[in-house]
Amino acid sequence: MPYKDILVFLDATSDTPARLDLAVSLAQEHGARLLGVDVSTPAAFEGRWKDQATGLQDLFHARRNSAHVAGEFWAADRSAGSWKALYAHFADLVIATQRHETNLEAVLPAVPQDVLLSAGVPLIVLPPDWQPQPVGRNIVLAWNASREATRATHDALPLLSRAERVTLFEFAPPADQMESAPGLMADHLRQHGIEAELFTWPDTGENSLLDALFSCLDRQGADLIVAGAYGHSPLFERLFGGVSQDLLHNVSMPVLMSH
Structure with a gap:
């Protein structure tokens, strides 16, 4: 059974563009719908992350449209600490980045471990600073x-x-x-x-x-x-x-x- 819904977590950190590129390429290969979920914390909309946080929806739709991939953009409930607010249970595959010291303030704490443990969905977890390249060959x-x-x-x-x-x-x-x-x-x-x-x-x-x-x-x-x-x-x-x-x-x- 092929993947028909691929979900990618989006946030204000520098890891998001490469993660989104991988999600777009996998959606193209599998003929899947791409779901982009903003998992930024309230703190991400202040200070050094603000521009990136407010631009996530535009970034998602620009990459998706240029690749001719169908998709939806959703924002997680930033007040809910649970993985259930992250829409992962509506996907066949989720793409995330490791939690590390440079993204703790900007990314909701359920990503990625709570999603992995509770959502019943496979996760592709990328290392920090990962550069776009083929995955799955x-x-x-x-x-x-x-x-x-x-x-x-x-x-x-x-x-x-x-x-x-x-x-x-x-x-x-x-x-x-x-x-x-x-x-x-x-x-x-x-x-x-x-x-x-x-x-x-x-x-x-x-x-x-x-x-x-x-x-x-x-x-x-x-x-x-x-x-x-x-x-x-x-x-x-x-x-x-x-x-x-x-x-x-x-x-x-x-x-x-x-x-």
């Missing part, structure tokens, strides 16, 4: 047979089906191969017309899962990670560390995550 799918990884795989099918190369990455395969069964997932993807190359990294204790994953990304020349998010609770990951937190704050690579 060469995808690495982080696979571990969890509910979250399974959800992310199926949420990413419209992208996987258009990719030139898909790598199914597995770290530390268990003794019981039926537990993760990457070959069976590769066969399932094949039913969707997707040929996936298997990349297995045994856990010898010398590398963390994240180090192994990024080594795979480098070797494969990937431009997108697909991964499940938060098999443990966010509090657990903050206290004890976790791959989801690390991926959500990685500084080099777009990642599609589902929970």
Whole structure:
């Protein structure tokens, strides 16, 4: 099933134009409607962000019109702290940027983590200062047979089906191969017309899962990670560390995550 509604979060920071460019290009590729949602805080309409904040609607429609993409512009309820005010549950795919110290004041706090955890919609999360480039041509799918990884795989099918190369990455395969069964997932993807190359990294204790994953990304020349998010609770990951937190704050690579 293709993406028919792609939602992009808009704010007054310098990351918005590149994020909007990606959203426009994906909407063109998928024949989707583009939904632009202003997630600026009240503080963004004061001081150094004011001009950018007040110009978001014009920027959105200018980029959308020049690409001949259908779309709608909405503004989030700035007084509501909930992800429910951000319209994410009306989309097939959401595009956001990592939360970082330079955008905390300007962007509503539900972006992106609360949306990822609660909206039931896959997110493409971009690193700060990301520059426009193709995304989804060469995808690495982080696979571990969890509910979250399974959800992310199926949420990413419209992208996987258009990719030139898909790598199914597995770290530390268990003794019981039926537990993760990457070959069976590769066969399932094949039913969707997707040929996936298997990349297995045994856990010898010398590398963390994240180090192994990024080594795979480098070797494969990937431009997108697909991964499940938060098999443990966010509090657990903050206290004890976790791959989801690390991926959500990685500084080099777009990642599609589902929970």
